[in-house]
Amino acid sequence: MKPFTQQVIHVISSIPAGNVMTYGQVARAAGSPRAARQVVRVLHTMSRKYNLPWHRVVNGKGEIAIKDEESAFEQQSALEAEGVVVVNKKIDLQEFQYTGVKQGDHYV
Template sequence: MSQPEYLQRFYLVIANIPAGQVCTYGKVAEMAGYPRMARAVGRCLKQLPKDSRLPWFRVINAKGELSFPKGSDAYLRQRAHLEEEGVVFIGAKVRLKDYLWQGG
């Protein structure tokens, strides 16, 4: 059975987020042509295989925060990936004004 088209479009948008930048769940959905499906983006990322090469860690919430519980293994892994790419955190937030990818 093939995947729904929206999943394929989410994956395509996420695959194109450049290193050192982030995108929000809502912006991914919007760029994929499915506005108001931010939660579906989150569900799609939650179901990625562990060996996926998709840069899932570049997708964060609209507040500029990671969606995993602060201090959890997943939170620390995502934050480390972003910091390795040069994304700077101020406390627990990424300054979207500086790091938000707008597509293109």
Template sequence: MLEEAREEFRSKVFTLIGAIPSGNVATYGQIAALAGAPKHARAVGYLLKHLPVESSLPWHRVINSQGKISFPPESDKFSEQSALLRSEGVQIQGGKVALRRYQWC
């Protein structure tokens, strides 16, 4: 039964992330709560960290609760996520997104 619950959570998380519109962001905690597991923000991060390379899921639209990109600022992934968000019109200042302006839902 536990494995079934994990798979259901995983499916909900991926569906929710896929529904985030271009030009918007959501937080790990927000996705976890919408998936029915409000205390499992880290599990959302874990799922995104282990996405298949060929995935088309818009992982870049998920950021932390402070509006920050979670990758280290000097990393390639930080640069990639920043570029993807900017290409969708999301402004990033100091590695941070204005949640009041861009947060989905």
């Protein structure tokens, strides 16, 4: 497994219940700021295998980005069960965004 993939798994696993991170934020925390699409790939291919809290990752606008309605509903339900308020598939990032992942000597 590549180091970036390992870092993505670590970052996503570190998101506490009741919080979200964006794909870009996960990519930055994993050491590759321009790799948000790779984060999507890791989530798609490795969420089950590593029991990742995939539902805690949203797009840069705080929106549930999944196009499939059933999966989007599953993500929304999982977030709401953790206390995250979702309105029209959107999460208030100022309230629910997690910024406690440390990279080097700063938080992302």
